[in-house]
Structures are given as structure tokens and as C-alpha cells.
Amino acid sequence: MTLPTHSESSSQQLAENAAPYTLWQLALYMLGLGAWGFGGPVALVGYMYRDLVERRNWFTEADYKEGLALAQLMPGPLAAQLAIYLGFVRYRLPGATLIGLAFVLPSFVMVVALGAAYKAFGGLAWMQAVFYGVGACAIGIISISAYKLTVKNVGKDKLLWGICAVSATVTFVTQSEELWLFIGSGVLVWLLRAPPKWATGGKLRSVAAPVVGFFALNGLDWERLAQIGRYFAYAGTFVFGSGLAIVPFLYSGVVKEYAWLTDLQFVDAVAVAMITPGPVVITTGFIGFLVSGFWGAVVAAIATFLPCFLLTVIPAPYFKKYGKAPALVAFVDGVTAAAIGAIIGAVAVIGQRSISDGVTACMAVGTAAVLLRFKKLPEPVVVFVAALSGLAIYPWVQAR
Template identity: 75%
Template sequence: MSDPTSPPIDLPAQPSYTLWQLVAYMLGLGTWGFGGPVALVGYMYRDLVEKRRWFTEADYKEGMAIAQLMPGPLAAQLAIYLGYAHYRLTGATLVGLAFVLPSFVMVVALGTAYVSFGGIGWMQAVFYGVGAAVIGIIAMSAYKLTTKNIGKDKLLWAIFAVSLAVTVITQSEVIWLFLGAGVLVWFWRVPPAWLKRGSVNGVAAPLVAMFALDTVDTAKLAKIGAYFAYAGSFVFGSGLAIVPFLYSGVVKEYGWLTDRQFVDAVAVAMITPGPVVITTGFIGYLVAGFWGAVVAAVATFLPCYLLTVLPAPYFKKYGKRPAIVAFVDGVTAAAIGAIAGAVIVIGQRSITDWVTAVLALVTALVLWRFKKVTEPVIVVSAALIGLVVHPLMVHSGA
């Protein structure tokens, strides 16, 4: 056991992988990882916990709990936490950069093409196929997370169901539901002494720190930096939650983009791999060119980086305590319920006719039956199907 005066982290003597192996994995995931945050966290679980065994179930649960409790993009925060778990700040920084950089380069390239050629109409056809396939990918990720983490615990299943329903009804993820689920399981399994005594002395409620960034010097870049730092600091959950928030700001409040441009920006985020929130880089490019993209992306991701690494040592030091384990189990159940709910919400937008419904169903069946078929192969196939079928459906009036 570590001494209370030692640094607030309990590290294994020798991780079973090198930092550069993890960086290389995250660079690859950021390059080919389609499907948005739900699919990405599923890939990390499958590859890093189940297959390679670089991380334990506890490591993954702790990362998911922090990612759900802290504001910012879910998948990026989980990646940053896993980088921190064994290699601390250096690991968190390199892993975070490796995960985000590929999709940032892609959206800047697409932004250049968008501005040069006046739009991206061809993306509608691609997204027609890819969006449907993504639903199948996300559904399988949600299924695996549910069966692995919920088990037969009736309380966790109840939390899962409530979280799923709230996500579907509100079409967003509710931070107080995650916190409440954690506290409920904690009090149910390991009632605090003050609760048994009927006293409230010594109550410690978890606090969510907020961080805002505004360090750029020109007027327009300063406004972009401030707004996207605010978005990264105050929006909880995945790209599903941040999209309506961004719409109200960049279209309604500031008038930086038209409705059509904003829809195209979301399409870019969905058909490129990596975190969905990288759409902020594309928006920044349309508003102020390359440096607008840099400022928007940095301002969005820096708060989530800090709000992951700052609480991480305390999760590692105190995370094995029964009360913390119960709290994390409750948060995890609520998070997985929200992920399952997101499948339904996103599906309502992506499945628009019988072709997309079949694509989503076939994707899920292929991933379930044929373990060696990889997601990039499915995404490329779906994109090609979309390019061929979408024009036919439009012309037929379907």
C-alpha cells in the first residue's frame, strides 16, 4: 500500500506496453476510428482491455467515469485518461494529440476543398451510406458495453433504463443523472457512517470544475477562442450534446455560418474518423481560415484535457475504496444507458428509408457474426454503396 505522503497515484512497476505503442494505437484510432464517441469508446474497450489487456476493467471504468463527470468530448477524455493511467502527464499529452491530430488534418483539408469548390454536395451521398452503417457499429459497441458492465445487478439495470429513456426523450446527456446514479449506488452498497447515524456532518459532494480559455490576440480569433473554450468547458457528453449547443452559437448568436454550412460541418465530422467534436476545427476554418481552425480546435480540447488530468491522480489513489467503486459503477451504468439512448437518437437522423435500415441491420449482424471484419472495411463499403444508391433514391423520389 502507498504511503499517504507519497505522490497521489498508484502505478504498476512495469506496464505491459510502451508509451509509443499506446501513442501509435491512438494515432491509428484517430485515423480510421469511424462512428463517433460511442463507437470509439467501444473500440478502446475491445482493443485495449479485452484483446491486448493493457488496461484493467477498473482502469477503463475510472476513465469512463471521469469522461462522463467532466465536461468535454467523451472519447477524447477517455483516451487522455488512458494515456495518463501509466505514463501520467507525458502520456496524457502525447495520447491526446495523437488521437485528435489525424481528424484535425482531415477537416482542415476538407475545409480547404469546401471553400475552394463552394460546397460538398457529394458528402450527402457518402453520409447516406456511412451514417446508416455507423448506427450498426454503435449498436454493437453499446451491446458489448452493456453485457460486460451491467451484469445481473438489478439496480444498475434500473439506472441504465432510466438513463436510456432520459437520453432519448431529451436528446442530450444529463450530468446530474450521472452524479445521482453514482451517489445512489454508493449509498445503497456502502452507506456512509453519517447516513447511518442520521447526521449530515462531513458530507462531501463531488464538484465539477469548469475551465475557460481565452488567450488569442486578434479580435476575431479571440472571439472564436472564447466561444469554443466555453463550449468545451460547459457541454457534457458526446458530439450528440454539443451539436445543438454549437448551432445556437455559430449560426443563431454570431451568424458565422448559414444553416447549410452548419449541416455540412456536422456531416464532415460524421464521415471523418476520430472525435465528432472535431467539427469545431471545420467551423473555425470556415470562419477564419487555418488559424481559425487551430484556435477553435485547441480551445475546444484544452479544457477537456485539463479536466481529465487534474482529477485523475485522485481516482487512481482513492479509486479502490468501496464507496468510490460503488459510485463509479453507478456512473458507468448511467453512461452506458446514455450511450444506448444515443443509438436511438442518432438512428432517427441517419435511418431515413428501407435502404439505410437494411444497411444498419446488416452492419450489426456482420460485426456480430464475423469478428475479423474491421469497421474501416464496413465504412468504406457503406460509403461506396451510398455514392451509388443515394442518387437513385433521390431521382426515384424515395
């Protein structure tokens, strides 16, 4: 390991002293985002851009784009990885650790509480009504986030628009995010706009919880916990893409292979993830709770998020060190365009599932219109109104 020189250490110290935020300020922001950030990974990365880049100027465009590109290239939950990377930018490993915990903790506490209620009362029938409204509202929120990301990062660049369109189409058709598409897009823009010396010839241009007992350690099924840990670690390590990609993978494992949950219980678990703030992948905590109580939730959540944490902080220094190189800038531009296209495709896929009739279509469009008109309106207020609307309207829709 090469130790930094005195001048390098001094430069880093000056950069940290000049940071427009402290680690605790960033941690409090991520804690808040984890507590009120509805709309899934697309909306969450949009909130981070709006709040941390546009409004507060805590991070540069380059920091954000590097983090988004790295999050897309590595397996695991998109929003959590971006948050971890942003924590790493100024405060390295301690920052990445604290920010990751702050971002995930609120939604974990919520799904554990909902899991306890679910087991105590035999299901969450009311959730269908809430999700009827919140799901449609989320589509409006996600659409606005995707629009802003597209305008800001793609602009009028025809090459990036082409990549964005292809990525959106592939995501919509396959209903998953393809790693090869992100990498290929980055390589394409790199070769066309900042080609290495060996590739500058003419040929290149032709290449296209209610009781304390939940926390007790006695009576645990250690074999089952180990099985949960192995499975969710595999999911966190080898499943690329956001919550949209991991849901079908989880279904094949927890319902089909291990039979830990029924189809109805799995659908309820996904609904819990969608109506609670924070990363959609936190549904693993709810599933773990149903399978093996509180410690099942802890093991499932840690096993899911630990791989993405390691696969973010390990390559992060190289992204920072070489992030200004023209080749990497071009590569990141290509990956970012593909990522935004995947986000647009995901909006269409999720919309198919959340917009089921004229009422939900109107709610989605209305949400987008309200957010465009009232730019400072907090999203939690919109989501709360949508939840109340769902509770009021869903019984009427079902009775028709």
C-alpha cells in the same frame, strides 16, 4: 505539495516497468484510432474497451471504468477524455498530453483538408451520398458497441439495469446527456451498496489545406480569432456530454448568435465530423476553418479540447488514489450504468437522423449482423463499403 516517499516512488516505478505497453505503443494505437475510428464517441469508447482491455490486456476493467466515469462527469468530448485518462494511468502528464494529441491530430488534419476543399469548390454535395451510407453503417457499429458495454458492465445487476434504462430514456427524450443523472446514479449506488457510517440507518433504504498561404500569419483577423477562442473555450468548458450534446449548442452560437455560418454550412460541418474518424467534436476545427482559415481551425480546436484536457488530468490522480475504495467503486458502478444508458439513448437519437428509409435501415441491421458474425472484420472496411454503397444508391433513392 506532499512529495512521494521512496517506497511509493519505487512501487510506481515497478508498476511502470511492468506495464504491458510503452507510451509510444499506446500513442501509435491512439493515432491509428484517430485515423480510422468511425462511429462517433460511442463507437470510439467501445473500440478502446475491445482493443485495450479485452484483446491486449493493457488496462484493467477498473482503469477503463474509472476513465469512463471521469469522462462522463467532466464536460467535453467523451472519447478524447477517456483517451487522455488512459494516457495518464501509467505515464501521468506527459502520457496524457501525447495521447490526447495523437488521438485528435488525424481527424484535425482531415477536417482542415476538407475545409480547404469546401472553400475551393463551393460545397460538398457528394457528402450527402457518402453520409447516406456511412450514417446508417455507423448506427450498426454503435449498436454493437453499446451491446458489448451493456453485457460487460451491467450484466444481470437489477439496480444497474434500472439506472441504465432510466438514463437511456432521459437521453432519448431530452436528446442530451444530463450530468445530474450521472452524479445521482453514482450517489444512489454508493448509498445503497457502500453507505458511509452516518447513512447506515433504516431511513437510507427508503431513498431512491491546398496552398501554403493557409498557414501564413500575416493578414490575420486577431479580433475574430480571439472571439473564436472565447466561444469554443466556453463550449468545451460548460457543455457536458459527447458530440451529440455539443452540436445543438454550436448551432445556437455559430449560426444564430454570431452568424458565422449558414444553416447549410453548419449541416455540412456536422456531416464532415460524422464521415471522418475521431471525435465528433472535431467539427469545431472545420467550423473554425470556414470562419477564419487555418488558424481559425487551430484556435477553435485548441479552445475546445484544452478545457477537457485540464478537467481530465487534474482530478485523475484522485481517481487513481481512491479508486479501490468501496464507496468510489459503488459510485463508479452507478455512473457507468448511467453512461451506458445514455449511450443506448444516443443510439436511438442518432438512428432517427441517420435511418431515413428501408435501405438505410437494412444497411444498419446488416452492419450489426456482419460485425457480430465476423468479429475480426476491421470497421474501416465496413465503413468504406458503406460509403461506396451510399455513392451508388443515393442518386437512385433521390430519383424515385
